[in-house]
Structure formats: C-alpha cells, structure tokens
Amino acid sequence: MKEEQELKAGLQRAWMRKLRQWWERYNREYLDGALKPPLIRLGEGMEQLGLWEGRRRRLTISVKHLQEHPWLEVMETLRHEMAHQYAQEVLGAKAEVPHGPAFKQACQRLRCSPRARYQEGDERAEDERVLRVLKKVLSLASSPNEHEAQAAVNKARRLLLEYNLDIVELDRERGFACRSLGPVRARHASHEMWLPMILHEFFFVEVLWSPTYEPLLDREGTVLQIYGTPANLDMAEYVYGFLSGLLEQLWTGYKERQELRGERQRQPYYVGVLQGVCGALREQEEQLHAGQALVWKGDPRLQEYYRYLNPRVRVRRGGGVAATPAYQDGMEEGRRVRIHRPLHERRDGVGGFLPAP
Numbered sequence: 001m002k003e004e005q006e007l008k009a010g011l012q013r014a015w016m017r018k019l020r021q022w023w024e025r026y027n028r029e030y031l032d033g034a035l036k037p038p039l040i041r042l043g044e045g046m047e048q049l050g051l052w053e054g055r056r057r058r059l060t061i062s063v064k065h066l067q068e069h070p071w072l073e074v075m076e077t078l079r080h081e082m083a084h085q086y087a088q089e090v091l092g093a094k095a096e097v098p099h100g101p102a103f104k105q106a107c108q109r110l111r112c113s114p115r116a117r118y119q120e121g122d123e124r125a126e127d128e129r130v131l132r133v134l135k136k137v138l139s140l141a142s143s144p145n146e147h148e149a150q151a152a153v154n155k156a157r158r159l160l161l162e163y164n165l166d167i168v169e170l171d172r173e174r175g176f177a178c179r180s181l182g183p184v185r186a187r188h189a190s191h192e193m194w195l196p197m198i199l200h201e202f203f204f205v206e207v208l209w210s211p212t213y214e215p216l217l218d219r220e221g222t223v224l225q226i227y228g229t230p231a232n233l234d235m236a237e238y239v240y241g242f243l244s245g246l247l248e249q250l251w252t253g254y255k256e257r258q259e260l261r262g263e264r265q266r267q268p269y270y271v272g273v274l275q276g277v278c279g280a281l282r283e284q285e286e287q288l289h290a291g292q293a294l295v296w297k298g299d300p301r302l303q304e305y306y307r308y309l310n311p312r313v314r315v316r317r318g319g320g321v322a323a324t325p326a327y328q329d330g331m332e333e334g335r336r337v338r339i340h341r342p343l344h345e346r347r348d349g350v351g352g353f354l355p356a357p
Contacts (some may be wrong), residue, residue: 014218034090050077052084071213109307125256145330164204176305181240184221191270202281204232206306227306
C-alpha cells in the first residue's frame with residue numbers, strides 16, 4: 001500500500017512539472033511572456049475540469065481529466081484557464097462576466113475555445129447529410145463484383161470532392177475542428193509518415209505531428225492531428241483506421257507466402273503498400289479531373305484555421321526505405337486495395353476496408 005501511494009505521488013509530481021512546462025510554453029509562444037506564473041495544482045472530481053481563481057492566483061486541473069482524456073484535450077482546458085488569467089491580470093477585466101469580451105479576446109490569443117470544454121463545431125447538419133449519402137453509396141461497395149465495388153468507391157470520392165468544392169466556391173460557413181489519430185510514440189516508423197500524406201492529399205484535411213504527453217505512463221511523444229470539417233474528419237479517420245489495420249493483415253499473408261523469417265522486411269513492405277495506395281488514388285484523381293473537370297485547389301479557410309492554431313509549424317522530411325523486393329511487392333499490393341464495407345461498420349479493427357480479391 002505504501003509503495004502504491006509513493007508511486008501515485010511520484011506520478012502526480014510528474015504531472016505538475018508537465019503542467020508548468022506547458023503553461024510556460026503557451027505563455028511564451030502565444031502571450032509573449034505577459035503572464036506571471038500562478039500556483040498550479042491538481043484537483044479532484046470532474047464537475048470542473050479546470051478552474052482559475054484570481055484572488056488566490058491559482059490554476060487547477062482535474063486529476064480525472066488527466067487520467068481519462070488525451071493530453072491535448074487537457075491542454076485545451078489549460079489554455080482556457082490561462083485565458084481567464086490573461087483577461088483578469090493583463091486586460092484588467094476583473095469586473096467583467098466570466099466569458100465576456102476580454103475573455104474571448106484572450107481565447108483568440110491562446111488559440112482555445114471559449115466554451116468550458118473543447119467541442120467540435122455546431123455546423124453539423126450538412127456534414128451529417130453528406131456522411132449519410134456516403135454511407136449509402138459505400139454500402140454498394142460490398143458487392144462481390146470488383147467492378148461494381150470500384151464504381152461505388154469512385155462515386156463516393158466524387159461526392160466528397162463535389163461537397164468540398166461546393167463549400168469552398170460558395171464560401172459556406174463550416175465548423176472546423178481538430179482530432180488526434182493513432183498512438184503516441186517517441187519515434188514514428190517510415191510508413192507512418194505516408195499515412196498523413198495520403199489523408200492530406202486525397203481526403204481534404206490538414207495534418208500535423210504534434211508534441212504530446214501520456215500522463216499515465218509519464219511519457220512524451222508525438223501524435224498525428226488532423227484538421228477539417230466534421231465530415232472530412234470522419235472520412236479521414238475511417239481511411240486511417242483502414243490503412244493501419246490493413247497493413248498488418250497484408251504483411252501476415254505476404255510473410256507466409258514468401259516464407260520469410262523475422263520482421264526485417266516489414267517496413268519496406270508497409271511503405272510499398274502505402275505508396276501503391278497513393279499511386280492508385282492519384283490515377284483516380286486524374287480521371288476525375290479529366291472526365292468531369294473537378295479540380296481541388298484547397299480550402300483557404302481551412303489553411304487559415306490551421307495556421308491560426310499552429311503559427312510556428314516546421315516542416316521536416318524523414319528518410320526513405322530501400323527498394324527491396326518486399327517494397328516492390330507491397331507497391332503492387334497497395335495498388336489493388338479497394339473498399340468493400342460501408343462507412344462506420346468496422347470489423348476486427350480493419351476499419352471497413354479489405355483488399356481486392
């Protein structure tokens with residue numbers, strides 16, 4: 001019992017250090033160091049995920065919040081409470097209502113939501129309509145006939161392209177949001193760099209590897225974040241789940257067929273599969289451009305939103321992999337990938353996609 005209490009106390013001390021470090025980081029990067037360090041403490045309960053107490057100069061973050069939610073959601077709460085601190089101590093809004101004009105101005109500086117907890121945009125009706133249509137179209141892709149399945153996939157991608165072209169051309173109001181995908185890792189393998197590139201190039205989202213922290217493991221790392229409309233986030237998450245699950249499935253079959261021992265060729269094979277998928281998607285994109293004059297040039301509002309949340313983005317490029325036979329075989333396998341199950345109907349962690357027969 002004593003050892004357990006000591007471990008718990010040590011873990012909470014680590015959380016306190018991380019909260020102070022990220023408070024200092026946000027104060028430096030977003031507020032030019034305008035705030036003076038407050039007392040940061042951990043609180044019990046979930047009624048209040050975070051709290052700023054101006055008289056005591058005390059900022060509290062819920063222990064359960066740290067235990068049950070991703071770190072970047074906790075950091076949204078931290079910035080929300082920092083906005084209260086900034087509104088009071090820098091903008092002088094001591095007599096203002098809690099979420100008044102000064103607080104909203106502070107939220108703009110700190111890139112956080114004025115709501116008590118981060119939520120996706122409320123502009124959901126049109127996005128949900130698009131998702132319903134996509135689900136109906138993709139349900140046709142369960143056909144055992146490969147040509148019928150591919151025709152359904154092409155129609156789904158055309159609908160998604162038309163939807164995005166429409167909202168940009170008409171400058172429709174759209175509620176952008178951010179979502180984290182995949183595991184937190186200190187280092188990411190070569191094939192994991194291809195996943196966000198595919199999502200960005202073909203599925204209408206901006207992507208970023210963001211630094212984060214796993215409180216329960218006291219471990220730092222990075223996680224993939226995607227930015228876009230709720231409909232595009234749902235579709236991108238679906239594709240990410242498919243590709244992540246499919247790679248392991250394909251590798252197991254390939255390894256058995258080739259009678260390979262060990263995992264040395266796993267990464268070249270994975271990269272080959274994803275490059276093959278990318279090549280097939282590019283060919284499909286060119287067909288849409290040539291046959292229907294549907295050309296995607298990006299969403300300036302999404303790019304503005306992305307840059308607003310990430311004003312200091314740095315671009316880094318990773319190394320490649322050797323063009324081994326496994327890499328070449330993976331490319332051929334990737335070019336044959338097709339969708340065969342409808343959106344949101346996932347089985348065995350594969351995310352609704354299966355390879356073509």
